Amino acid sequence: MRIFKGPKTLSIMPTWSCPAECKDCGTLSSPRVKQHLTLDAMLDAIEKAKQSGFHNVVFTGGEPTLRWNDLLIAIKKAKGLGFPTRIVTNAHWATNEQIAKEKVAKLIDAGLDEINFSTGDEHNRFIPIERIINGIVASVFQNLRAYLMIELKSERKITKETILNHPRIISLSETERKLFDLSESPWMPLNYNEIEKYPEGLTINRENIALRTGCDSILQTYVIESDGKIGSCCGLGMRLIPELCVGEVEIGENYLQKSIDAAENDILKLWIHYKGPERIIEWASEKD
Secondary structure (H helix, E strand, O other), X not given: OOOOOOOOEEEEOOEOEOOOOOOOOOOOOEOOOOOEOOHHHHHHHHHHHHHOXXXXXXXXXXXXXXXXXXXXXXXXXXXXXXXXXXXXXXXXXXXXXXXXXXXXXXXXXXXXXXXXXEEOHXXXXXXXXXXXXXXXXXXXXXXXXXXXXXXXOOOOOOOHHHHHOOHHXXXXXXXXXXXXXXXXXXXXXXOOOOOOOOOOOOOOOOOOHHHOOOOOOOOOEEEEOOOOEEXXXXXXXXXXXXXXXXXXXXXXXXXXXXXXXXXXXXXXXXXXXXXXXXXXXXXXXXHO
């Protein structure tokens, strides 16, 4: 009997390699990391997800488009099995308007349903914001839904307004604008000794902890990392938290179902899912 009844997401990290090397990257990605998942492992994971009743497939990283040909094959495989598909990218490939259109067209032809872009002050050190704009415009122009995540810190140059006030975003038609959405998400250090500053009211304390609920990702998302390990979470921080690993890719074996069983039999993961890490910390602080 399944404990988590909602739709599950398979998240695949074809590589940890990335043209950017952002400070506090949640997956420790950089140009110096060369490890990658084989195409056979990616395709097998997608088949296993179908057998286990997963809802959708996401390709993230690292930068998944660095595995361009394999990415297109994997998207086509997922789409052929009836999965909604999505990629998460920093748009390093959108060097000009024409190239962006051509790349997006190939992703659409492979069966991509949604493209998620990432930017902010850290990303912008390596990937110019204009490439993000090229990617967004090329996507919605071809009726591909686009979403943008912007790094959130208290002191930053790139904000939602930076994007929304860009002339090319302003010039989008009403139909194109409906295909695009964006939000800001806290950019968090993985080192617990490091403290980041955020806008007033964003962080959790005893006064507002009642607003917090369980973690939506744990037990819902199963991530196949570039080294073949499987995590029951979004994947951020997983390389530094071995307890998030619930399995490993073994082609020919029913490893994905075994990973689900392992995750749903772990009291801490169940606790995090239903109560959330902040509420657990609050409870623990009352004991010690």
